[in-house]
Amino acid sequence: MRNKIFIQRYHSPCGEMVIGSSDGKLCLCNWVTEKHPGRVDRRLQDGLKAEYEEGPSDIIDETARQLDEYFCRERKSFDIPLLFVGTEFQKSVWRQLLEIPYGQTISYGEMAARLGMPKAVRAVANANGANAISIIAPCHRVIGSDGTLTGYGGGLDAKKYLLSLEQDPQSLILR
Numbered sequence: 001m002r003n004k005i006f007i008q009r010y011h012s013p014c015g016e017m018v019i020g021s022s023d024g025k026l027c028l029c030n031w032v033t034e035k036h037p038g039r040v041d042r043r044l045q046d047g048l049k050a051e052y053e054e055g056p057s058d059i060i061d062e063t064a065r066q067l068d069e070y071f072c073r074e075r076k077s078f079d080i081p082l083l084f085v086g087t088e089f090q091k092s093v094w095r096q097l098l099e100i101p102y103g104q105t106i107s108y109g110e111m112a113a114r115l116g117m118p119k120a121v122r123a124v125a126n127a128n129g130a131n132a133i134s135i136i137a138p139c140h141r142v143i144g145s146d147g148t149l150t151g152y153g154g155g156l157d158a159k160k161y162l163l164s165l166e167q168d169p170q171s172l173i174l175r
Contacts, residue, residue: 003050006057010064013071014161015154017134021059022048025083029063029133031154040132040153047085067135073165076102078136086130093127097137103166107145129153135162 005027007020020028027048030040045051062080069075084091096115100106106114112124131139134153140162144150152159 003048004053005044005048005050006055006060007052008054008056008060008064010067012067012135014158017154019060019063019067020044020052021057021063022050022083024059025081026059026063026133026136027083027085029067029136031134031158033155040130043130044085044132063136070135071165076166080136082133082136084137085132086127089123090127090130093124094131094133094137097128097131097139097142100138100141102138105141105143105163108142108150109145111142125150138162141166 003022005020005022007018007028009032010017010019010029016032018028018030018032019026020030027044028040041052059080063078066075066078066080070078084094086094092115093111096111099114108125108128109118109121111128112118112120115124117124125142128139128142129151131137131153134140140152140154140159149156149159149163
């Protein structure tokens, strides 16, 4: 018998998401329409030896509540138990994402330097792109070294929306 990852849809102002939990922790907060369809799902299901099952969980409910507060500009950080599923290097990148303050951005190069691997910019970018817990582990706060917005699993429009929400609420046009 396989383990279960409970999932539910979440309607964010910048795109449809899927929230998932396993063993009392959040393991998924990903975009329905994503840049690399299926990649995150396969890694989670293989890594946890689990299958998705649509259904509620306390963690999903709490995540949805905290995301609602975030989108209403009432929350700047999240306090949800997280379950990162990936290589040790990927996990180190994702933990580093949690250190980027609300409303601030860093470059992939700066992130690589913070991890003590200044030449690993491309590997950091790839790990960032494999993040299964978008918004909560704020990969949208990582940008190109020249200040440009580079790839984002939920699309560049979602990334722009999230950064505008955090940095310049006056410029934000709610959909």
